[in-house]
Amino acid sequence: MIEIKDLHKSYQMGANSLHVLKGINFTVAEGEMVSIMGSSGSGKSTLLNILGMLDEADSGSYTLDNKPIKNLNEKIAAKYRNQFLGFIFQSFNLINYKSALDNVAMPLYYQGVKRSLRIEKAMHYLDKVGLADWASHLPSELSGGQKQRVAIARALASDPKVLLADEPTGALDTKTSYGVMELIQGINDEGKTIIVVTHEDDIAHMTKRIVNLKDGIIIDDSKVSQVSAKAKLHV
Structure with missing residues (x-):
């Protein structure tokens, strides 16, 4: 579903260049649930922005559902985002x-779906x-x-190929966080590909694979034994 090869990204900081991503390689298969972890400055936000087509790498390749994501104008990027991606934000x-x-x-609405069908689908996902x-x-x-939960319903409404969740529990207390993760795990169990960016170890272990970033490099990429959010809720 996602293939990243030798991805590099730098930003100009005055006279200096800050090399944020330093040759990232990883793939995400359809139906996987992966977390990306890393401290502030590790490059995880930059990687997420590239995955979300909100930024573009300097070099390397990004392929999403067999489509190369490269040199897209804003109109095409917006169309692809709406077609392929659902976003869940901390805020x-x-x-x-x-x-x-x-x-x-x-x-x-942005997909041009008529109002009656929009309302029907939106109600379906709110109910979900x-x-x-x-x-x-x-x-x-x-x-x-x-x-x-409303944000998750919105992310699902256009039936995206991939859900990108950026610190989805960052603004929530522990019990509410686990409730949200229980919902996200259920969505993944139905076959949706999900990438979660988090700095919380317990949340990362509610996914099935953890990718650790440090200083713009993947230092570990391991499958983990998934912790059930539902079970944690009832401890």
């Missing part, structure tokens, strides 16, 4: 003046995350966990 990134239902329906009864509520009327 939820919901539109404050729109209801939960309208937030979930937003990616479908357990928030059908909250469809008319604004984000300000929701808890942090509920906001993240």
